[in-house]
Amino acid sequence: xxxxxxxxxxxxxxxxxxxxxxxxxxxxxxxxxxxxxxxxxxxxxxxxxxxxxxxxxxxxxxxxxxxxxxxxxxxxxxxxxxxxxxxxxxxxxxxxxxxxxxxxxxxxxxxxxxxxxxxxxxxxxxxxxxxxxxxxxxxxxxxxxxxxxxxxxxxxxxxxxxxxxxxxxxxxxxxxxxxxxxxxxxxxxxxxxxxxxxxxxxxxxxxxxxxxxxxxxxxxxxxxxxxxxxxxxxxxxxxxxxxxxxxxxxxxxxxxxxxxxxxxxxxxxxxxxx
Amino acid sequence: xxxxxxxxxxxxxxxxxxxxxxxxxxxxxxxxxxxxxxxxxxxxxxxxxxxxxxxxxxxxxxxxxxxxxxxxxxxxxxxxxxxxxxxxxxxxxxxxxxxxxxxxxxxxxxxxxxxxxxxxxxxxxxxxxxxxxxxxxxxxxxxxxxxxxxxxxxxxxxxxxxxxxxxxxxxxxxxxxxxxxxxxxxxxxxxxxxxxxxxxxxxxxxxxxxxxxxxxxxxxxxxxxxxxxxxxxxxxxxxxxxxxxxxxxxxxxxxxxxxxxxxxxxxxxxxxxxxxxxxxxxxxxxxxxxxxxxxxxxxxxxxxxxxxxxxxxxxxxxxxx
Numbered sequence: 403x404x405x406x407x408x409x410x411x412x413x414x415x416x417x418x419x420x421x422x423x424x425x426x427x428x429x430x431x432x433x434x435x436x437x438x439x440x441x442x443x444x445x446x447x448x449x450x451x452x453x454x455x456x457x458x459x460x461x462x463x464x465x466x467x468x469x470x471x472x473x474x475x476x477x478x479x480x481x482x483x484x485x486x487x488x489x490x491x492x493x494x495x496x497x498x499x500x501x502x503x504x505x506x507x508x509x510x511x512x513x514x515x516x517x518x519x520x521x522x523x524x525x526x527x528x529x530x531x532x533x534x535x536x537x538x539x540x541x542x543x544x545x546x547x548x549x550x551x552x553x554x555x556x557x558x559x560x561x562x563x564x565x566x567x568x569x570x571x572x573x574x575x576x577x578x579x580x581x582x583x584x585x586x587x588x589x590x591x592x593x594x595x596x597x598x599x600x601x602x603x604x605x606x607x608x609x610x611x612x613x614x615x616x617x618x619x620x621x622x623x624x625x626x627x628x629x630x631x632x633x634x635x636x637x638x639x640x641x642x643x644x645x646x647x648x649x650x651x652x653x654x655x656x657x658x659x660x661x662x663x664x665x666x667x668x669x670x671x672x673x674x675x676x
Numbered sequence: 677x678x679x680x681x682x683x684x685x686x687x688x689x690x691x692x693x694x695x696x697x698x699x700x701x702x703x704x705x706x707x708x709x710x711x712x713x714x715x716x717x718x719x720x721x722x723x724x725x726x727x728x729x730x731x732x733x734x735x736x737x738x739x740x741x742x743x744x745x746x747x748x749x750x751x752x753x754x755x756x757x758x759x760x761x762x763x764x765x766x767x768x769x770x771x772x773x774x775x776x777x778x779x780x781x782x783x784x785x786x787x788x789x790x791x792x793x794x795x796x797x798x799x800x801x802x803x804x805x806x807x808x809x810x811x812x813x814x815x816x817x818x819x820x821x822x823x824x825x826x827x828x829x830x831x832x833x834x835x836x837x838x839x840x841x842x843x844x845x846x847x848x849x850x851x852x853x854x855x856x857x858x859x860x861x862x863x864x865x866x867x868x869x870x871x872x873x874x875x876x877x878x879x880x881x882x883x884x885x886x887x888x889x890x891x892x893x894x895x896x897x898x899x900x901x902x903x904x905x906x907x908x909x910x911x912x913x914x915x916x917x918x919x920x921x922x923x924x925x926x927x928x929x930x931x932x933x934x935x936x937x938x939x940x941x942x943x944x945x946x947x948x949x950x951x952x953x954x955x956x957x958x959x960x961x962x963x964x965x966x967x968x969x970x971x972x973x974x975x976x977x978x979x980x981x982x983x984x985x986x987x988x989x990x991x992x993x994x995x996x997x
Contacts, residue, residue, distance in 0.1 A: 458754075505752070506782050513752060514781035517772055523742045524777050527749020534710070534731045535753070554773070557742035564737075 403676055407613035410480070411441035415643050416670045417476035417489055421499070422656075423663030424490040429501065431640040431653035433473035435577040436465070436544055438643070439636060440477045441613035443542060447620050452482040455509040461539050462512040462528050466521025467546035467575065468502035469655075475499050475508065483510035519552030521545075522572075526558045529570035529631075540624075543572040548580030551589045556601075562631035563602040570631040571623060575610065577640035581654040598633040610636025611643070644670075678860035680870045682889050685854055687826050692790070692849040694826035696721025698833045699758065703732045709837065710750050712759040714740050720760055720790055720849060740765050744773035744787075751783035756837055763789030763846055764796070767808035779815045779842040786836050787812075792822065792846040792882055793933030794974035796966065804966020810938025812844040813911050819864060820911040822846040822882040827856040828908060835864065846882060853886035855906070867914035873903035876927035876989045879918065881907045881940050883971075884931035884959065884980065891985035902989055913943050915951075922954040927992035929957045931985055936960035955995035957988040 404412065414437050422428040444450070448461040465474050472492060479486045484498070491497040498507045502516030513528070515521040525543035532539050545555060562570055574594055578585050585591055595607040604627040608619050616636065623632045640654075641647030644666050650656065699722055702709045712734045717723045726733040736743040740761050747757040761769070766789035778785045789808055796803045812820045821836070823829040823845060836843050843864075855870070862868070870885070871892055880888040885906050892902040903921055907914065907930075922928055928948065930941035941958030948954045961978045975981050 462753075504781075513749070514776065517776045519741075520745050520773055520777045523745020523773070524749035524752065524781070526742075527746035527751075528753050529749075530734070530746060531710070531750040531753035531755045534755070537753075554741045554745065557739035558745070561736065561739065561742055561746070565734075 404674060405614055407441050407445045407617060409674055410445045411438050411613045411643070412670050412674050413480055414441055414473060414476045416667055417479060417486065418472050419663045419667050421472045421476065421489045421492040422658035423660055425493045427655065427657045428472055428492065429469040429654065430647055430656045430658065431579065432467055432546060432575065432577065433470045434644055434647060435610070435638040435640050435642040436470050436575050437473050438611055438613045439544060439573050439575070439616055440473055442616040442620060444477045444481050445613060445617065447617060448542065449539065452510065455483060459537065459539055461542065463542045464513040464515060464521040464525035464528070465503050465544045466515050466525065467518065467544060467549050468515030468521065471499070471501060471503045474503060474511065478508070478510040518546065518549040519554035522555045522558040526562050526567065526570065529562070529567045530565060533567060533569055540569045540571065543570070545572055545574050547574060547576045547578065547585050547591055550574065550591055550594065559598065559601045559603065566629040567631045568627055568629040571620065572631065572633050574633060574635045575638055576635050577638040577642065579640040579654070595635045602630065604630040604632040605635065607635040607637065610638035678862060678868055679857040680855060681857050682853070682855050682870070682886065684890070686851040687854045689826055690849065690851050691826050691829060691847055692719070692721035694830050695847060698830045700725060702834055702837055703729050706756065706837065707732070708754060708756045710734060710755045710757045712736050712743050712747060712757060714738055714743050714761045714765070716761055740770040741773045744770040745777045747785040748777035748781055748783040751785055756784065758786045758788060760788040760790065762796070762803055763792050763805035763808045764803045766844070767805055767811040771811055774842065775815055779818060782841065784840050786843045786845065788845050788847055790847045790849050792848060793961070794971045794978065794980065795848050795850060795883060795933070797971055797974070798968055800968035801966040806935040806961045806966060808846065809910055809932065809934050809940065813938060813943065815842060817841050818911060819843040819909070821864060821909050823848070824882060824885050824906055824908050825852040825855045827858050827860055828862055831860060832862050835862070839864065848883065855885055862908070865909045865912050865914060867909065867917045868906040869903065869917070870906050871904040873901040873925065875901045875925060876929060876993050877903040877905060877921035877925045878929045878931055878985060878989065879905050879907045879940065879944050880931040881910060883933040887980065887982050888931050888985050890982040891989065894982060894986050895989055900989065900993070907940055910940050910943060913947060915947055918944055918947055919952060922948055922952055926954060926996045927989070928954050929959060929985065929988045929992050931959040933980060934960060935963060937963055955992045957992045959985050959988045
């Protein structure tokens, strides 16, 4: 039997596959690798109200690697922000679910992202604004590893520590692969945990494939970060949770045939049924 | 609504002094105002505000891209951010962040770019923005304003505070030539007729407003009646006034302290060519980089003097059918 969070993560994967199947292609690899993190966040960590997506006192999430929108949309639909049927409109003409996250189109999406590095600053600005207003809402941020090649991320890292943003938790989806290949071959991050530690962040590094472990680590981080921004480095696999995608060398953006999607969905349902 | 007090004299207060005073006043009156700066508070008259108002004034440090993103995020949680840097950096250094995190994301942010065009003087070519108007005009749904003098700065900043979307404002730090009385009221998008005329019209903004008024005085002595309209809102363009004066005079000149590529002149010429084809002569920098020098010297180098405006007016009249 899967735990409730693992079951939620599996459902998010199944619904992503429905999205990619309907459109025939998409940013599959990086959507799958943030799925367990999303399951933890929407499975109880975040203070939200799907009936009132713009609730002033909610927690916020910025998926700065905006191309992972399909994973976020699946989580939001499963939480009831919009009907599951809407997921089949991913990237269709006139859709509310574009390839990259758009806060003006999709209920529950807190920030428009897609130009890499920028979600780091907007999330940080939200955390700053909430702190200045004396609110107790938290801001969560998901960064990509390739994305951390952008200088803007490190501008934000300096700033967030300087301004003691203890209401701010970032995740690094360290799946080691970017569009053109392996991060180590292109512009290596080496030890991102050490880097953020040296920027005076509260840092944890864990395997990113277990939503229960991620959940527990977030709670522990909230307790211990005090007035420091926090970085949870998630060692993930691009395409994580779906063997066929994990094994595809260049899996940033993939074609998704109906046959392959159905095969994957079948496999995921089987996992759920144990 | 406004009173033109132009007599060729400079204002007693520097632009940066009035800017600092106005920002302070807005912070005191509205707890949602947040002012951000990228290590230029000492240059723009806001120094010390971060100590008096730590919850509303953020010294970001030298990171314009991050500052633009922070401003977008602050807007998303209900704040009213104003961010300042030199106009050169406001345009070139954080363009994608302003474009995506502010404008495309529909956040409400006011970007203040100081030292427009030749007024950056001794900071030279690296700091001399001739392109910022063009860059900000190209962002969909943006508002682009150039404060003509300090009276306008003080009056318009509180209006812009409530304006939705992205608003970019060019601001001179120095003492401008006084154009408006202190009790003048301005409305974004509504151009001000400073001087009427029947033979030609000059649509000017910023530094070139006073230079155009000087030119009109010279032309009057030669028997050429020239209107001068202050186009302080470059976008959205006051097309009604452009059309009215193009029809009335049949000879149009534009004058701006920046590159003619994509600037005020391009906006006016583009509108007229589609609406009422009229000769338009553009006074401005002709696709050049900046350099070190006094504004007076640079005005001569780049063709931004009253004499250049006079020549342009005569040329536009000669092209009338």
